[in-house]
Amino acid sequence: MRLVRRGHEPAWLPVAAVAVAVLVTVALSAIPIRLAGANPRAAFERYLLVPLSSTLGLYEVMLTATPLLFTGIAVAIAFRAGYWNIGAEGQFLMGAVGTTAVALNAPDLPSWAALPLGFVAGGLGGLAWAWLPAWLKRRGAIDEVVTTLLLNPVALLVVQGLLNGPWRNSETGFTDSDRFGAGYDLPPLISGSRVHWGFGVAVVIVVITWFVFTKTAVGMQIRASGQAPDAAKFSGIPVARLRFRSALVSGAVAGAGGASQVMGVQHQLTQGISNNYGYTGIIVATLAALSPVGVVLVAVLLADIAVGAENVSLVLQVPTQLGAIFAALLLLTVLSAMELRHYRLARSGRRRHGATPVSAEEAS
Amino acid sequence: MTPTRPLLELSGITKRFGDLVANDAVSLSVASGEVVAMLGENGAGKSTLMKIVYGLVRPDGGTITMDGRPLDISSPRDAMAAGIGMVTQEFSLVETMTVTENVALSSVGLGRVDVRAARQRVVDAMDRVGVQIEPERLISTLSIGERQRVEIVKALFHECRVLILDEPTAVLTPQDVRALFETVQRLRRTGLGVLFVSHKLREVAEISDRVVVLRRGSLVGERATAEVTTHELASLMMGGTAPEEDVASAVGLPVAEVPEEAPVAPREGAGTAERRPVLILTDVTLERPGRPALDHLTFEVRPGEIVGLAGISGNGQTELMNVLGGVELPTSGRVEVDGAAVTRLDVRGRLDAGLGRLTEDRRGSVVPQLSVEHNLVLEDLPSFTRRGMLDKAAIRAHAEEVIRRFDIRATPTDPVSSLSGGNMQKVLLARALSRRPKVLVAAQPTRGLDVGAYRYVHEQLHELRDTGAGVLVISEDLDELRSLCDRILVLFRGAITGGLPVAEATSERLGAMMTGESVEV
Numbered sequence: 001m002r003l004v005r006r007g008h009e010p011a012w013l014p015v016a017a018v019a020v021a022v023l024v025t026v027a028l029s030a031i032p033i034r035l036a037g038a039n040p041r042a043a044f045e046r047y048l049l050v051p052l053s054s055t056l057g058l059y060e061v062m063l064t065a066t067p068l069l070f071t072g073i074a075v076a077i078a079f080r081a082g083y084w085n086i087g088a089e090g091q092f093l094m095g096a097v098g099t100t101a102v103a104l105n106a107p108d109l110p111s112w113a114a115l116p117l118g119f120v121a122g123g124l125g126g127l128a129w130a131w132l133p134a135w136l137k138r139r140g141a142i143d144e145v146v147t148t149l150l151l152n153p154v155a156l157l158v159v160q161g162l163l164n165g166p167w168r169n170s171e172t173g174f175t176d177s178d179r180f181g182a183g184y185d186l187p188p189l190i191s192g193s194r195v196h197w198g199f200g201v202a203v204v205i206v207v208i209t210w211f212v213f214t215k216t217a218v219g220m221q222i223r224a225s226g227q228a229p230d231a232a233k234f235s236g237i238p239v240a241r242l243r244f245r246s247a248l249v250s251g252a253v254a255g256a257g258g259a260s261q262v263m264g265v266q267h268q269l270t271q272g273i274s275n276n277y278g279y280t281g282i283i284v285a286t287l288a289a290l291s292p293v294g295v296v297l298v299a300v301l302l303a304d305i306a307v308g309a310e311n312v313s314l315v316l317q318v319p320t321q322l323g324a325i326f327a328a329l330l331l332l333t334v335l336s337a338m339e340l341r342h343y344r345l346a347r348s349g350r351r352r353h354g355a356t357p358v359s360a361e362e363a364s
Numbered sequence: 365m366t367p368t369r370p371l372l373e374l375s376g377i378t379k380r381f382g383d384l385v386a387n388d389a390v391s392l393s394v395a396s397g398e399v400v401a402m403l404g405e406n407g408a409g410k411s412t413l414m415k416i417v418y419g420l421v422r423p424d425g426g427t428i429t430m431d432g433r434p435l436d437i438s439s440p441r442d443a444m445a446a447g448i449g450m451v452t453q454e455f456s457l458v459e460t461m462t463v464t465e466n467v468a469l470s471s472v473g474l475g476r477v478d479v480r481a482a483r484q485r486v487v488d489a490m491d492r493v494g495v496q497i498e499p500e501r502l503i504s505t506l507s508i509g510e511r512q513r514v515e516i517v518k519a520l521f522h523e524c525r526v527l528i529l530d531e532p533t534a535v536l537t538p539q540d541v542r543a544l545f546e547t548v549q550r551l552r553r554t555g556l557g558v559l560f561v562s563h564k565l566r567e568v569a570e571i572s573d574r575v576v577v578l579r580r581g582s583l584v585g586e587r588a589t590a591e592v593t594t595h596e597l598a599s600l601m602m603g604g605t606a607p608e609e610d611v612a613s614a615v616g617l618p619v620a621e622v623p624e625e626a627p628v629a630p631r632e633g634a635g636t637a638e639r640r641p642v643l644i645l646t647d648v649t650l651e652r653p654g655r656p657a658l659d660h661l662t663f664e665v666r667p668g669e670i671v672g673l674a675g676i677s678g679n680g681q682t683e684l685m686n687v688l689g690g691v692e693l694p695t696s697g698r699v700e701v702d703g704a705a706v707t708r709l710d711v712r713g714r715l716d717a718g719l720g721r722l723t724e725d726r727r728g729s730v731v732p733q734l735s736v737e738h739n740l741v742l743e744d745l746p747s748f749t750r751r752g753m754l755d756k757a758a759i760r761a762h763a764e765e766v767i768r769r770f771d772i773r774a775t776p777t778d779p780v781s782s783l784s785g786g787n788m789q790k791v792l793l794a795r796a797l798s799r800r801p802k803v804l805v806a807a808q809p810t811r812g813l814d815v816g817a818y819r820y821v822h823e824q825l826h827e828l829r830d831t832g833a834g835v836l837v838i839s840e841d842l843d844e845l846r847s848l849c850d851r852i853l854v855l856f857r858g859a860i861t862g863g864l865p866v867a868e869a870t871s872e873r874l875g876a877m878m879t880g881e882s883v884e885v
């Protein structure tokens with residue numbers, strides 16, 4: 001058996017590929033779940049269905065999805081333009097730093113001023129962190145994959161430095177910042193739940209992105225720059241400039257995610273403010289095939305699994321990390337399926353070596 | 365030369381793309397030592413059929429046999445192993461590798477590569493085919509014409525019993541076509557069967573034993589070349605009756621022999637000469653390691669004239685196109701479009717100054733994943749945008765109009781990657797022409813176009829000229845240049861070696877200039 005490239009791909013093929021990938025993921029992750037001593041069926045039910053079957057669970061999923069929406073759409077914006085921003089993690093952290101800087105210096109602002117200011121400061125923080133790699137890429141053609149990635153741990157060091165120094169908690173002395181003033185608390189989006197307005201902001205950003213991608217001339221230019229940069233240049237599209245700007249927008253959106261997380265959830269800057277949201281954002285964007293609608297679906301799916309994983313670990317006494325294994329397996333299988341769908345299996349060419357049963361025309 | 369038993373036989377080959385039937389139960393055979401030519405309009409399904417035989421496309425039905433034995437071809441490797449070689453219409457060379465590496469690439473297994481032996485085998489193969497290219501050169505430094513030759517060498521590198529050539533002559537000079545045909549004749553005497561796709565009836569008449577005609581996916585005719593008239597072939601291809609002129613251009617008659625298309629002398633008169641040229645190149649030099657690619661290139665194109673730039677590919681055509689298009693900056697010199705210096709402007713600036721371009725590199729000019737309608741407006745987005753928003757209705761209307769006018773076999777929403785070669789070329793041409801440029805620079809404007817489209821493009825270029833624009837046509841095809849242009853310049857080693865009004869531009873004189881003999885303008 002070997003793989004052979006398909007000529008034509010029917011329209012249902014991508015859908016089928018994803019379905020197969022999900023089945024394979026389920027089958028594969030059954031093994032570690034079994035090893036951890038739980039019933040895989042019960043576990044899957046809890047991973048996928050239980051969180052979505054109660055209002056409370058649903059709220060929890062929305063809350064968990066919020067930072068992933070920010071980072072997912074941020075990465076999608078950059079990737080669409082052909083700019084490989086791996087630095088959403090650092091940009092998210094610097095967004096949180098930006099918001100914190102404002103919140104600590106003007107703690108008593110009323111919320112009508114504090115909240116917009118917090119988001120703007122967060123966006124600027126992320127943008128600033130995205131600027132250097134984007135500039136290096138544009139001026140010096142320095143590979144952004146390396147520079148954006150390497151700036152992530154630097155951002156974490158900045159956060160830790162600030163928390164160990166000037167922003168150390170003045171009451172407890174712990175390495176997290178003081179609690180923000182009440183004006184900086186993002187109000188709940190749904191009263192009585194922990195879902196905050198950050199979710200609303202994220203959805204608005206996703207909708208705007210969808211609009212720009214599909215309806216505007218800039219969106220089409222970005223697509224062309226990402227898919228066929230030479231042809232785009234040939235058509236007079238300023239590819240380098242578009243990529244630069246997309247990189248900055250991407251950083252700003254990731255930074256806004258950081259703002260949303262400090263103002264909506266933690267209400268103070270902590271070292272663990274980004275729970276690898278930036279990296280998960282890459283997974284979200286990639287699984288979503290860089291489509292804004294897809295980002296929403298995937299972010300919710302991953303949040304569902306994450307919330308489910310909490311539940312599973314409590315009820316079935318297995319490690320939470322199984323949820324991460326599940327998500328990682330899903331990424332691998334979906335990506336493999338998306339690539340493998342271009343091929344089909346063929347029986348190896350027995351006839352190629354003339355090993356076919358000797359027939360009449362051999363003699364003729 | 366009577367063909368013996370059939371070597372390769374296709375029967376009932378069917379291929380659908382969604383609703384479109386690209387091949388409809390096509391059956392044909394090629395015998396050892398036989399050259400079968402295949403004709404058909406753009407989008408008739410020729411390339412699809414060839415790709416099926418070569419394992420690049422999987423058929424929905426039908427069988428392929430070699431020597432009467434059924435083949436299961438599911439990849440080019442299978443095809444090669446079965447003794448089938450192919451030169452595809454769009455190239456498949458690795459740009460960053462040398463000629464040797466590219467040719468030897470497909471035969472490299474997991475073991476050690478004996479570079480010296482491979483090089484020798486490649487050189488031998490090139491001798492056999494009659495192609496002279498430095499084996500150490502990088503593909504990226506080769507012109508399109510040279511790349512095509514490497515493709516042919518690559519196809520013949522393997523033990524090959526049936527050779528498929530999909531529009532191999534589209535970019536070759538007449539001399540190279542000669543050489544290729546001689547090679548084909550030589551190879552056929554050794555028993556090679558050849559399937560040859562072309563739009564040029566004259567070539568078909570010269571090289572083939574048998575002609576098959578595809579129309580909208582079906583085989584509509586099969587004739588012995590010796591017994592068929594070009595007129596009959598043209599009617600078969602187009603269905604119904606073909607206009608006389610189309611037949612003439614299909615045969616490739618130089619225009620001088622087709623009365624109403626002969627260049628009109630007065631155009632050269634006072635009227636145009638006094639008007640400011642729309643394109644002026646002054647001492648344009650582009651340095652390259654070794655010798656300059658463009659060497660103090662100086663010429664001009666006046667409004668209302670079509671200037672042909674003849675020359676063997678590799679003498680600076682690609683570089684000139686890059687410098688004119690704004691993709692590459694010249695080392696020194698000056699370029700003016702419609703009175704404005706554009707030497708330092710980017711692509712956008714040049715487009716705005718009134719420059720239109722049609723390059724020989726299709727792949728580098730379209731975004732394959734984008735739809736036909738979006739590719740059509742890519743250069744001119746501001747006109748199809750209202751307050752930053754794409755004007756969907758206008759874009760659709762424009763695409764439908766262009767598709768109708770240029771008879772493009774596609775819908776506005778098809779991704780360009782699914783178009784046949786000729787249809788892709790039509791999209792590019794339509795894009796360049798619909799902006800009404802002041803000067804159009806076109807490289808191989810009719811490459812791969814069928815008879816009807818060929819004539820249509822010439823008409824369009826003439827019309828553009830008659831509205832006062834200047835046109836520069838870069839081509840290796842002297843017949844085409846003579847039928848299209850008012851004046852022909854010759855490019856040799858990056859400089860103009862001379863120019864002739866079309867009436868004096870005989871093949872002999874142009875040929876001499878193309879190899880470096882200077883002739884007074």
Ligand SMILES: Nc1ncnc2c1ncn2[C@@H]1O[C@H](COP(=O)(O)OP(=O)(O)OP(=O)(O)O)[C@@H](O)[C@H]1O
Nearest residue numbers: 381386406407408409410411412782783784785786
């Ligand atoms: N992958 C594909 N998906 C959808 N449609 C396709 C695909 N490949 C080819 N087609 C369509 O099939 C038809 C036949 O295409 P094909 O390339 O075989 O034409 P052709 O005869 O070689 O034309 P040309 O002379 O222009 O090269 C065209 O209408 C083309 O748009």
Ligand SMILES: [Mg+2]
Nearest residue numbers: 411453784785
């Ligand atoms: Mg074709």
